[in-house]
Amino acid sequence: MAPHLDHFKSVKYRCSHCNHTFELEAKDFRRCPNCFWTTSLVELADEKEETSPAGTVSPPVSGQEVALRRWKWRPILRQLLFLIAVAGVIGILWFFFFGPAKVGDKMQQNFTAFIASKAVSKPQEIPGAPKTEIARGAELRLSEEERTSLLSGFKIETPRPLTQDEEEVLKKRVSRPEQLTAKPVIKMWTEDDFSSLLQQEQKKRKITLGWVYVRSLKKTFEKNYLPGGEAFQAGNYELARDFFIRSLSFPVYQNDPRLYRAVVLVMLRPFINDVIGKAAVLNQYFLRQSSLGEVDAVFASYEALFGFLTSRDWSRALESVRELKNRIGRFESKPQEVFIQLPPTLGEIDPELQNAVRTEAAPKADAVMSWKAVLIDLGLKEEIVKQNLPESLKEVQAAFDTAVQLLEEGNWAEAERKLRTIEYPPELVHEAKKRLAMIGRLEAAEKAKAG
Known part of the structure; x- marks a missing residue:
């Protein structure tokens, strides 16, 4: 009968993983009922030999207390995410109703349509200028007078009359010493x-x-x-x-x-x-x-x-x-x-x-x-x-015409590059500088609105 009674004997354990204390009968499977670990069980009879650095044993902690310690940050995280979301909504509403660069109704509709198209498919590509140039050209709102001045052509007069400075240079003589x-x-x-x-x-x-x-x-x-x-x-x-x-x-x-x-x-x-x-x-x-x-x-x-x-x-x-x-x-x-x-x-x-x-x-x-x-x-x-040779004048005239064509197509960057290559004759340089100045003002205005 002794072995049979030992079979029902209760043994007290402590889980070294979650610090939970409990009793099990000798016949029961050895497993912590709190964290279900099997390898962290220590019989309290054997634990007497283990001492803490201060000579005391920490009080047992229940499974519920362990769970609270693990997840006590969750409510704080949820509150933080909620505050971020509220701040984002307020920022968007402020931009549309009170921002310094308030967008017109037409631009709001285009922006909404653009966002919707991004959600379902890629935007349709328009042949001609690059996307960035087309977008910038669409955003620039020119008056009829500005558009006419920007996109108008200019033809070099043939034979071209020389400027006063050119005449003076050509007439100047160096005397023999x-x-x-x-x-x-x-x-x-x-x-x-x-x-x-x-x-x-x-x-x-x-x-x-x-x-x-x-x-x-x-x-x-x-x-x-x-x-x-x-x-x-x-x-x-x-x-x-x-x-x-x-x-x-x-x-x-x-x-x-x-x-x-x-x-x-x-x-x-x-x-x-x-x-x-x-x-x-x-x-x-x-x-x-x-x-x-x-x-x-x-x-x-x-x-x-x-x-x-x-x-x-x-x-x-x-x-x-x-x-x-x-x-x-x-x-x-x-x-x-x-x-x-x-x-x-x-x-x-x-x-x-x-x-x-x-x-x-x-x-x-x-x-x-x-x-x-x-x-x-x-x-x-x-x-x-050299600048007044027929072939030279023909070359710079072609460069200017190409720049105007690029402006019409909305390819602003390439048009600017072309206009900056024109260094003669003076009258064509003047026309190129006028267009470069206008492009610079329009781009600066659009950047100010966007910023």
Whole structure:
């Protein structure tokens, strides 16, 4: 009988999952009647060994209390959703009745129809402009006067009359510089100037060159420099340059080149600089003279250009402008050696002085004739000529007509892009800017209504 009685013995359990305490007979299936868990049951007899950190056991919690703890946020959530819905309805009603951009009856009907169509099917696509452009074109409400001004065409008059600014640019002339034929100007040293230099340098550097050597320097000056001045006054510039360069052929001091360069050439540096400067002036003059024929030919072609401009022969005018620019480019890139040759007397002087004459007295091609003013003038004329070519006017006319057609179709963005490509002639640019300004105002007004 003992086993039979043990079979009906009651055992007290606690569920570690929901903390529910209950009793079961030994014959019953072990399962929590509150949460129905089977693996979380602990016999209270065994639980005595388990202690809490504070030495106490939490009081048992019923299944109902657990459920309340789990779902107590549901009423709060329902209230929050209700408040959001009420706020949304109030916002929609305010927009339709009190909004700053109150929509007219016609637009309200279109909006309602649009919402309804979105709910059942895709909107019907209209061929032509993109959807966004069609929608924007439908929203823009133009007066008849505005529509006429926006969509009206404009034809360039042929042959088109030039504006006053264009006429002034085409008539402007750049004159050939007078310096091309100007005579060179130099200032000569005297014998006293040369003797004074020798005395001052010997005293300054406390070096005595000796009476014999000083006399040889003065003879070189008298034999070459002074005759050079006489040849210059007579207009024989090539002979004058030869004499000036030969005046630098000083005798070598004590037959010692190193001592000669370290002492004599240093003392005579002011005189040497003066001679090199005179050679540079004369070389520059020779360069101008050798270039004068070519410069005159360029200016002759430049004058011929005005005949084509006056007769409005745009094709031949464009050819003439481009040929002139090419000739000027070739002139500026020509090596200096082609223009001027140094005299044989250069080989009679010290190698260091030869190098100084070659570098410091070399003529400068850009100083002969500055073509900057001519090139700027040709560039301005070329721009006007190209814009008035028949094919150019035809091209911009087609672009303007296409822009107007796009405006009629409602393709505003593409029309704006086309209008912005028009850069000439001035009268067509004016018409394009008028339409761009009108489009900008209409778009700004629609954005203000929508915002």
